[in-house]
Structure formats: C-alpha cells, structure tokens
Amino acid sequence: MFDAREIERLIVAGLDCDFLQIEGDDGVHFSGIVVSKAFEGKPKVRQHQAVYATLGKLMGNEIHALQLNTYTPAQWAEFQKELG
Template identity: 50%
Template sequence: MDADTIRQLIEDGLPGARAWVQGDDGVHFEALVVCEAFAGKLPLARHRLVYATLGDRMGGEIHALALRTLTPGEHRPPGAAS
C-alpha cells in the first residue's frame, strides 16, 4: 500500500474531499482530509467516514492511519493569511 493509493481511495469514497497522505514504510500513514461532509460531525464520526472508504484494508494492508479531519471552513492552507 502506498500514500497515493490511500489518497485516491479516500477522495473516491468521499465526494468533494481533498486528502493529503504521508507514509514511507508501507503500513503506517498520516492523513489530512478536508471534506464538507464533516460539517456538524464529531471527530470520531469524521474518522469513521474516512475508515469506511478504506474498508478491510484498515488493520490489514494499512496497520495505522493517523487522521486530521477538517471541513473546508476549518482548513487554512499553508501560507494563507491570518
């Protein structure tokens, strides 16, 4: 499994989502996912939405995925003015 494949699975599974995924050992990854569908949801519910896009790969091909989940309004791209 690689970071780009995980990014694609998340973006395909959550319409309108943008994902940035890092990880270089093939089983441990970190992701920032920005999606309007997260609006009004607690972090656990947001994470479940992301995990659902990965299915049974979680705990198998993907041993660990550290998530940061934001709505577009919560996300400020690097370099954006305050």
C-alpha cells in the same frame, strides 16, 4: 506494503474531498489531512469513521495505522489563516 497514493485514490473515490494529503514511507503506517464538506456537523470520531469506511477491510490489515487530521472546509480555512 501499501502506497500513500493508493490510499488517497480510495478516499477520493468514497468521499468528496476539498483537500487530501496522505503520507507514509514504510508501507503500513500513514498520516494524513482530509478536508470535506461531509464532515460538517459531525464529531471528530464520526469524521474519522467516514474516512476509514472508504478503506474498508484494508484498515487494520494492509494499512496498519492511519493517523488523521480532519477538517470541514471552514475549519481548514481558519487553520490555514492561523498558519499565516
């Protein structure tokens, strides 16, 4: 069983994040939002790979699934604006 806060700690240690939120209550399935300048100019698949890289061998093992929504800071600001 894994904790969402530990996943956040590992992501922040390997990726400069403007915003990060990971949730999950069963210890193996998680979802999250990651906002990083490192995503600028990268397609979604590369953004997700950058996040997965921070978790290394935990992905697919201790962490069975991590559903991600990734944004650049500009995309995140626009998303927040749309939400009102």
